[in-house]
Amino acid sequence: xxxxxxxxxxxxxxxxxxxxxxxxxxxxxxxxxxxxxxxxxxxxxxxxxxxxxxxxxxxxxxxxxxxxxxxxxxxxxxxxxxxxxxxxxxxxxxxxxxxxxxxxxxxxxxxx
Amino acid sequence: xxxxxxxxxxxxxxxxxxxxxxxxxxxxxxxxxxxxxxxxxxxxxxxxxxxxxxxxxxxxxxxxxxxxxxxxxxxxxxxxxxxxxxxxxxxxxxxxxxxxxxxxxxxxxxxx
Numbered sequence: 418x419x420x421x422x423x424x425x426x427x428x429x430x431x432x433x434x435x436x437x438x439x440x441x442x443x444x445x446x447x448x449x450x451x452x453x454x455x456x457x458x459x460x461x462x463x464x465x466x467x468x469x470x471x472x473x474x475x476x477x478x479x480x481x482x483x484x485x486x487x488x489x490x491x492x493x494x495x496x497x498x499x500x501x502x503x504x505x506x507x508x509x510x511x512x513x514x515x516x517x518x519x520x521x522x523x524x525x526x527x528x529x
Numbered sequence: 530x531x532x533x534x535x536x537x538x539x540x541x542x543x544x545x546x547x548x549x550x551x552x553x554x555x556x557x558x559x560x561x562x563x564x565x566x567x568x569x570x571x572x573x574x575x576x577x578x579x580x581x582x583x584x585x586x587x588x589x590x591x592x593x594x595x596x597x598x599x600x601x602x603x604x605x606x607x608x609x610x611x612x613x614x615x616x617x618x619x620x621x622x623x624x625x626x627x628x629x630x631x632x633x634x635x636x637x638x639x640x641x
Binding site for chain 2: 450
């Protein structure tokens with residue numbers, strides 16, 4: 418089975434801090450994604466990547482950046498955390514195109 | 530841009546009853562997928578139906594797709610308390626390397 422591992426289940430950070438959310442997948446998937454999930458808003462795509470060192474903006478990239486130096490690892494970076502970035506962050510991977518996504522268990526980030 | 534819209538937003542049924550959830554979308558797709566999310570966890574892929582398919586089964590799940598109406602339904606037969614979860618539809622747009630776009634989800638409660 419594909420395993421997508423997010424480094425933290427819960428994180429509490431202060432406003433203005435630089436925050437790194439790490440995601441690792443073990444099935445050699447080309448595609449990796451970062452979503453955030455908020456009540457009443459569903460899942461919204463932040464960034465995605467189809468290959469190493471490649472990234473594309475999703476629907477809500479403002480305030481975020483990403484890094485994909487190795488195929489199995491996709492990092493989400495909050496350059497200067499703000500309270501409106503308090504959310505559940507979900508990482509996912511897939512083989513190609515619009516094949517099924519495999520999700521990690523999420524990181525619940527609180528920015529105070 | 531949220532493509533899939535699920536209906537109803539919440540559904541409460543008795544164990545043993547069938548649960549029907551609907552999803553509508555706006556643009557052309559190459560497939561539609563349904564996912565389940567248990568509380569506080571990541572999403573799990575349930576079933577994928579391609580744009581040239583009309584119906585698909587997997588265990589107690591039955592998915593239909595009507596591309597002329599741009600809608601899909603997910604039927605869970607003989608529901609169990611363990612089916613209590615949020616359910617999301619996700620659409621894969623036509624075109625290479627397209628990303629999935631998720632709806633806001635349906636909360637299903639199955640009363641024992």
